Amino acid sequence: MKMILSLPIDLLILFAILAPIVYLLGVKMRTRKIVDIWAVVGFLVSAIALYLLYNEVAAEGIITHYWAGQQLRGIAILQIDMLSIFMAAIFLLIGLLTAIYSTKYMERDTGHAEYYTLLLLMVAGMIGVAFAGDFFTFFLFWEIMCITSYVLVAFRKEKWESIEAGFKYLIISSAGSATVLFAMSILYGMAGTLNFAYLSSTISNTPTPWSILALAMIVLGLGVKAAIVPFHTWLPDAHPAAPSSISAMLSGVVIKTGVYGLIRIMILIFAPAEYQWQLLLAIFAIITMTVGNVMALLQNDIKRLLAFSSIGHIGYIIFGLSIASVYGLTGGIFHIMNHAIGKALLFLCAGAFLFAVESRNLDDLAGIGKKMKITGLTFIIGSLALAGIPPLNAFQSEFMIILAGIQQGVTSGIWYGLSAIMVLNILFSVGYYLRIIQIIMLREPTDLAKKAKEAPAPMLFSMIILAILCIVIGIYPGPFADFANQAAEAALNLDNYVRAIVG
C-alpha cells in the first residue's frame, strides 16, 4: 500500500475519520464502549508503525518523503530524523495512555465520537509537526493540532469555565499562529521557498533586518504555544478547564510541540553562531521558570497549580535549548520526555481525584490519598519526580541541563549566574510539590474526601504505567538518555539535514 503521508499519521487520521462511524455502529449494537476501544487500537497500531519507522530512520539517518507527489522546490515534504521520531514517540505514548484513561474518565460525558476523533486528530497533527520538512506542512499540521485543541478545551460546553478558557485560548493562540504565518511570508519573500533545508542554506549565513524580524516573530508565535512568559497567560486557564485527560495531553505534549518548533527552526534556519540568540533566549527561560514556580506556590486549585508548574518546566527546557550545545540540547530534549511523563501522570491523578469527589480545590482534597491509596502513591511518585528528587527521572535531565549551563560558563561568566538561578528554581519548586503531597497524603481526610473510592482499573492502569516509567528512567537512564542524545545530535547535524534535500 502506498502511504499518503507517513504511516503513523495516516493510520491516526484513518482511525479518526472512521471513529464516528464506529460509534454509530456501537449505538446500533448497543455497545457504546466500542469507540473507546477503537481509539486505543488506533494508537496501538500507530505506535507499531512508528516503531517500524524508527528502525528505518536508525538505518538510514534521514527519511524524506514528498507527500504531494510533486518535487516542487522541496515543498510538501516530510523529513524525518531522530528528533522527529523522539518527539513522535512521546506524543504517541501519552496519547495512548490518555485514550486508555479516557475509556473510564469520560464515561459521565456525552459526545464520545467527537472526543476520540479530536484526540486522534490532535496526536496526528502533533506528529505531523514533528515530521514536517517545510513550513507548508508545518503550518497545516500545526493548525490541525491547534483547532482540535481549541475544541477539546471547550469540550464541556455547558460549563462557563470551559467556554471562557476556550475562547481566551483560541484568541491568544491563533494570534500566535498568525504571527508565525507572517514570519513565514517574510522568509518566503527572502528565499523564494519554504523548505527548511533551502532556508537553512540561504538565511542562516547573513543576518539582515528582515530575517531578524522573522526570527522575533517566530519566537513570539511559537512562544505563545510553548507558554514562554510573557505569552503564557492562556495556559493556567486553558489547562485546568479542559477534561483532565486532555489537560494531561495539553500540559504533557501540546506545549512541547511549540518547543520542538523552536528547537528545529532556530537551530536549523537561524544558526546560533550567526544570530546570537542564546543569551536572549536564556533570559526568557529564566523569567519563565521563575514566574511559573512562584505562581505555582500561590495556587489553591490543584490543576491550576500543575499548570503553572508546567510553565516552570518549560523554562528549564528552553534554558537547555538556549545553551545550544549537544549536551545542553540533550538535557532539554530529555527533559521534554521526563516532564511529559511526570506531568501527564500528575494530571491524570488530579483527574482521578476529580472523578472521585468532583472538586479541584486543595482544601476539599485534603487527605484524599488515604482513601485512594494507589492513586495517592502514583501521585507522590509523580510529584517527587518533577521536584527533581533523585533517583527519579526529572533529576537526570535537570542535572544535565545545569551541567551544560556550567560548561557554557567558559564562554561568558553570565551563564554561571543563570545556571545558579535554575538551581534555586528547582529547590524552590520542591516547596510546592511537598505542599501538595502534604495536603493530599498527610492531612486528615475531609468529609468530602472520606467518601472517595479508588479509581477504576483503566485509569489506574495508565497512572501505574507512567509511575513505573518515572522510576525506570530515573534508575536506568542509559537507553533513554542515549535516545535523547541521538535526537539532539540529529537536531544539531545541519549538514546531514540540508544535504538530504539540497544535495
Next chain:
Amino acid sequence: MNLIPLSYYIVTALILYILGMYCLAVKRNMIKLIIGIEILTSAANLNFIALATYGNPGGADPLGHTFVIMSIVVGACVVAVALTIAVHAYRHYKTLDVRELKRLRW
C-alpha cells in the same frame, strides 16, 4: 507596465498586522476579537501574495498562492470554532462583552 512598488504592499501588510494586534488588545466584543484574528491572517496572506508576484518576473509563483489558499481554509475553520464558542458564551451570559467573562481574570 508600471506596477505598484513591492514596498507598498509590505507596508500595508505590516499596518494590517499592527491593526489586528490593536484590535485584539482594545476591543471587548467577542465578534470583534474574531475579526481581529481575521485581520492578522489577512496581513500575512497579503504579504504572501505580494511576494509571490514580485519575486518572479514574468508570472506569479504558484507556491505562495497555494499557501494562501490553504491558509484561508484553515482560517475559516478557526473562525467557525471561535464563533461556536461565542454562541455558547452568549447563551450563558446573554452578552458578547468579554469583560463579563471575568471569572478567569482576562
